[in-house]
Amino acid sequence: MQTAVYRGGQKDEYILSLKDMCGIKALDKLHDAGVYSLKIEGRMKQLEYACGVVKYYRSYIDSKKPVSDADYDRIKALGNRCGFTDKYYFDHNGSDMVTYVKPNFVSNAAEPSPEKRKLSIEGELVLREGEPGSLTVKRGDVTYKASIEPVSAALKAPLDKKGRYRQDKQNR
Numbered sequence: 001m002q003t004a005v006y007r008g009g010q011k012d013e014y015i016l017s018l019k020d021m022c023g024i025k026a027l028d029k030l031h032d033a034g035v036y037s038l039k040i041e042g043r044m045k046q047l048e049y050a051c052g053v054v055k056y057y058r059s060y061i062d063s064k065k066p067v068s069d070a071d072y073d074r075i076k077a078l079g080n081r082c083g084f085t086d087k088y089y090f091d092h093n094g095s096d097m098v099t100y101v102k103p104n105f106v107s108n109a110a111e112p113s114p115e116k117r118k119l120s121i122e123g124e125l126v127l128r129e130g131e132p133g134s135l136t137v138k139r140g141d142v143t144y145k146a147s148i149e150p151v152s153a154a155l156k157a158p159l160d161k162k163g164r165y166r167q168d169k170q171n172r
Contacts, residue, residue: 022084
């Protein structure tokens with residue numbers, strides 16, 4: 001939410017525009033406080049931001065190491081609305097939590113776009129009623145296989161005898 005301040009009839013400041021929260025430097029304190037789940041905002045962000053931020057958080061949560069200044073700068077470069085703050089964690093209020101300029105998403109993304117990171121893979125999914133299901137994924141000389149419990153009969157979208165989805169009128 002943004003609320004403009006008018007001075008002399010001119011829009012001057014956006015007093016209710018909050019900076020983006022960034023708690024990566026506080027992961028140790030959050031862990032010690034018993035936090036076991038984090039929500040990383042990404043719904044209204046660019047894809048590069050969401051992918052990049054999740055990558056850094058996952059890495060630092062798993063390693064339990066303090067975030068490096070270089071990685072923190074990389075996170076900031078992924079984009080934000082006029083700056084980051086960690087004041088939400090440590091203060092109840094304060095001017096460091098607010099941006100006084102029109103909030104715009106700014107990105108200097110150093111991370112490659114997910115589109116540029118697409119890889120060609122081969123895959124096979126086998127599902128037969130009463131048998132364990134299997135998924136095989138291959139890329140080059142690397143193969144991953146997974147299996148699941150025996151497959152149950154479909155109740156609302158049955159397959160034909162060759163295992164293809166039946167597209168008759170009764171199943172639409």
